[in-house]
Amino acid sequence: MSDFRQKALDYHAKPRPGKISVELTKPAESVTDLALAYSPGVAEPVREIAADPDAAYKYTAKGNMVAVISNGTAILGLGNLGPLASKPVMEGKALLFKRFAGLDSIDIEVKHRTTEEFITTVANIADTFGGINLEDIKAPECFEIEQELIKRCKVPVFHDDQHGTAIVTAAGMLNALEIQGKAIHDVTIVCMGAGAAAVACMELLIKCGAQRERIYMLDRKGVIHTRRDDLTPHKMLFANNTDKRTLEDVMEGADVFVGVSGPDVLPPAALSLMAENPIVFACSNPDPEIKPELAHAARKDLIMATGRSDYPNQVNNVLCFPFIFRGALDVRASAINDEMKVAAVEAIRSIAKEPVPAEVLAASQSDSLEFGRQYIIPKPMDPRLCQRVATAVAQAAIDSGVAGIESLPADYMQN
Numbered sequence: 001m002s003d004f005r006q007k008a009l010d011y012h013a014k015p016r017p018g019k020i021s022v023e024l025t026k027p028a029e030s031v032t033d034l035a036l037a038y039s040p041g042v043a044e045p046v047r048e049i050a051a052d053p054d055a056a057y058k059y060t061a062k063g064n065m066v067a068v069i070s071n072g073t074a075i076l077g078l079g080n081l082g083p084l085a086s087k088p089v090m091e092g093k094a095l096l097f098k099r100f101a102g103l104d105s106i107d108i109e110v111k112h113r114t115t116e117e118f119i120t121t122v123a124n125i126a127d128t129f130g131g132i133n134l135e136d137i138k139a140p141e142c143f144e145i146e147q148e149l150i151k152r153c154k155v156p157v158f159h160d161d162q163h164g165t166a167i168v169t170a171a172g173m174l175n176a177l178e179i180q181g182k183a184i185h186d187v188t189i190v191c192m193g194a195g196a197a198a199v200a201c202m203e204l205l206i207k208c209g210a211q212r213e214r215i216y217m218l219d220r221k222g223v224i225h226t227r228r229d230d231l232t233p234h235k236m237l238f239a240n241n242t243d244k245r246t247l248e249d250v251m252e253g254a255d256v257f258v259g260v261s262g263p264d265v266l267p268p269a270a271l272s273l274m275a276e277n278p279i280v281f282a283c284s285n286p287d288p289e290i291k292p293e294l295a296h297a298a299r300k301d302l303i304m305a306t307g308r309s310d311y312p313n314q315v316n317n318v319l320c321f322p323f324i325f326r327g328a329l330d331v332r333a334s335a336i337n338d339e340m341k342v343a344a345v346e347a348i349r350s351i352a353k354e355p356v357p358a359e360v361l362a363a364s365q366s367d368s369l370e371f372g373r374q375y376i377i378p379k380p381m382d383p384r385l386c387q388r389v390a391t392a393v394a395q396a397a398i399d400s401g402v403a404g405i406e407s408l409p410a411d412y413m414q415n
């Protein structure tokens, strides 16, 4: 067994299994404490909530609690390994919610037979939480699941692999294009993968100015084009009227490659076909579409990003989901809308252009980080992410009319 594999297993197993636990926020030592916490005192908030459901935000942990919910059908790039096997990833998301945004979070892995059964299960428990983060649910079911849950739930529902990934990809891409001297309107984009992350990333890049006709999307069968008769409705949105059929066909002259598919599917030789100053986001986890060492050996003029923590330029939804939920929950937003997503993109990308605090350099084990090819996007441990992204998202929720409060407190995110 490799050293790293053993270390990762030990990290999860010791000193106690798993990565999260529950902590108490009130004293529970004496009979007086118990009389308040449990019987008879607990009856008072019960009566308040029965009379007014919003009182749950005042008397329970609901307003600071996110459910991370999966069925394990697209666990990272590992595939459909079932709900229980997804638990380490979902606990990991809970760890990140707490560590980076102070949000309490619990993982829920759902076994189900039909899509409707999954939707009903989540809808039936949604009121317990301030928000629902859907995770690692494969396409195409993820699209129906998210849309239906948004309709049925009063709290924000957000499929992280779609929108968290899209927000971070757009933030990193806009910066990378700026560094490479390219305009988003003019670039040709190859997107390897046509699932949850791919569709949302390309739709958001289009909202940011990319041209749909200049995007070539591929699935396991190759280029998605108008003469294919096996396309789902979401793939159809990206069907090109083109004679190009293979990865090599579309990489010829391309400016940008975005990989949200699987490991090692981009051969180094394909990089030599790309235009000058190309951008490669190989975002599949844990193993990218191409290893950065191979990509840099093939192209010296490249900007390269992966989804991993152990290479420069980590394009990963961890830069978004803790903070977008922090902002949404703090203003009791009923939804996470496009205005909030765009606000998150701008807030994330702006941080990369500013000097990096010493604590972030230390945590990143770097001597220096400066906006450029090796630093297009902030590091997850940058405390400015929580302040700036949550504030921008909360304000956008208020301005777009989905918040439950009228204005942000003057000292919001000041401490």
Ligand SMILES: NC(=O)C1=CN([C@@H]2O[C@H](COP(=O)(O)OP(=O)(O)OC[C@H]3O[C@@H](n4cnc5c(N)ncnc54)[C@H](OP(=O)(O)O)[C@@H]3O)[C@@H](O)[C@H]2O)C=CC1
Pocket: 073, 074, 075, 076, 077, 078, 136, 137, 138, 139, 160, 161, 162, 165, 192, 193, 194, 195, 196, 197, 198, 218, 219, 220, 221, 259, 260, 261, 262, 265, 283, 284, 285, 286, 306, 307, 315, 316, 317, 318
């Ligand atoms: N860095 C980040 O923040 C994130 C990275 N990801 C990564 O993106 C990948 C996809 O996740 P997600 O969209 O949720 O999963 P989905 O199951 O929804 O979609 C997977 C897509 O990838 C395609 N695909 C898989 N293997 C290949 C291959 N060998 N060649 C071409 N296409 C392939 C599938 O093709 P087909 O339709 O033909 O089955 C499908 O369209 C994962 O590796 C995941 O780790 C996801 C979210 C965030």
Ligand SMILES: CC(=O)C(=O)O
Pocket: 075, 076, 077, 136, 160, 161, 284, 285, 307, 316, 317, 318
């Ligand atoms: C990062 C993430 O959510 C994924 O790879 O699925």
Ligand SMILES: [Mg+2]
Pocket: 076, 135, 136, 160, 161
């Ligand atoms: Mg995921």
